[in-house]
Amino acid sequence: MSPEIPRLFTWLEAVDPAPFFVLSLLPYLAFLYWAAKVRGFPKLALQGFRMTLVFVAVTIAAAIVAQVRYGKLLADVDGLHGGAEAFLTLSNLLVVLGFIQWRPGEQVLRPAPQGPLPPEDGLPASES
Numbered sequence: 001m002s003p004e005i006p007r008l009f010t011w012l013e014a015v016d017p018a019p020f021f022v023l024s025l026l027p028y029l030a031f032l033y034w035a036a037k038v039r040g041f042p043k044l045a046l047q048g049f050r051m052t053l054v055f056v057a058v059t060i061a062a063a064i065v066a067q068v069r070y071g072k073l074l075a076d077v078d079g080l081h082g083g084a085e086a087f088l089t090l091s092n093l094l095v096v097l098g099f100i101q102w103r104p105g106e107q108v109l110r111p112a113p114q115g116p117l118p119p120e121d122g123l124p125a126s127e128s
Contacts (some may be wrong), residue, residue, distance in 0.1 A: 028052075028053075031049070032046075032049060032050060032053075035049065040104055042098040042099055042101065042102035043098065044094055044097055044098030044101060045094065045095045045097075045098025045099050045102065046098070047094050047098070048091045048092065048093070048094025048095035048096075048097075048098055049091070049095060051087065051090060051091035051094055052088070052091045054087055054091070055084070055087035055088045055090075055091055058083070058084050058087050059074070059084040059087075062074055062077075062080040062081070062083065062084040063084075065080060066080050066081075
């Protein structure tokens with residue numbers, strides 16, 4: 001193993017991940033904005049994607065409660081952790097149900113027929 005790799009890991013341990021989390025919200029918010037503008041986007045699925053933001057907020061609040069009240073990480077306080085994860089499960093369920101129920105209408109693109117159209121009886125023109 002190269003000696004630079006352990007130094008890289010040591011350096012990465014010191015990096016605060018909070019700015020990356022905030023930056024990761026920007027493309028997600030852009031996606032939500034775009035999805036809300038698309039007429040054919042399934043509304044229930046959009047609610048599920050929005051619910052993911054509720055999950056993030058609940059998880060942050062639960063992590064603070066776990067740290068302040070119990071002096072532990074959220075993952076170590078089962079009740080809070082399970083409650084927060086329930087919001088993720090609910091948001092995923094809404095997304096899946098939204099796409100299952102989605103009927104995109106007649107937006108299916110089909111290739112244009114090549115050559116003359118066959119007769120209605122399905123036989124080639126020379127056999128009819």
